[in-house]
Amino acid sequence: MIRLISYNKNPNIGVVARVNDSIALLPSLCSEDFSSAVSRELKVEVIKTNICGTSLIGSMTVMNNAGVLLPKFVYNEEIEVIKKSNLNVGILRDRLTALGNLILFNDRGAIVYRNFTRGSIKAMEDVLDLEVEKGNIAGFRTIGSIGVATNKGAIVHPLARADDIERIESVLKTDVDVGTVNRGTGFVRTGILANTKNVLLGDRTTGPEITRIEDALGLL
Secondary structure (H helix, E strand, O other), rough: OEEOOOOOOOOOOHHEEEEOOOOEEEEOOHHHHHHHHHHHHHHEEEOOOEEEOEEOOHHEEOOOOOOEEEEOOOOOOHHHHHHHHHHHEEEOOOOOOHHHHHHHEOOOEEEEEOOOHHHHHHHHHHHOOOOEOOOEEEOOOOOOOEHHHHHHHHHHHHHOOOOHHHHHHHHOOOOOEEEEOOOOOOOHHHHHEOOOOOOOEEEOOOOHHHHHHHHHOOOO
């Protein structure tokens, strides 16, 4: 069952959390109600931490079922907490640090912002165990903020063109649709936490948006 939720009355739940099929990374000071809802609805273990001293986990990190990528300014104590996940943990030594905003991915592939270095691309492939392509979607550089993908499906910004969708489907090897969240926001990752089991949506999301997201992520 799809649940609508907010984080401290903010519907942008995808900015402050990152999930895969077994783990959720949530801010250190998140409420027990929010933590319990994520754990119960997505059927995951919760690990509480900050990233670079902030609660912006979704914007700063990338995590699939193979590994976790962290920005170069991550604190040592945060790394040690995340290592409890038993996933591959990699630090991206790149000037670009808002990794979650710049990488669209699942377990099979990733499309990333063009300005990542060759070394960063290699690190992504090694840590996340996937193939990486550079590019943009609908002219946006913030590729990670305009889409959400699991191994069952993906939903992206409604301005994505047919050739954008075709490319995403080719790289991520899953079906893709377009849609919005939180009453018309095309930057869908900001309002969605999803894995192959279920999805949590920002509490401003409308009924038609819910249906579209549920269908796109293969949950109907």
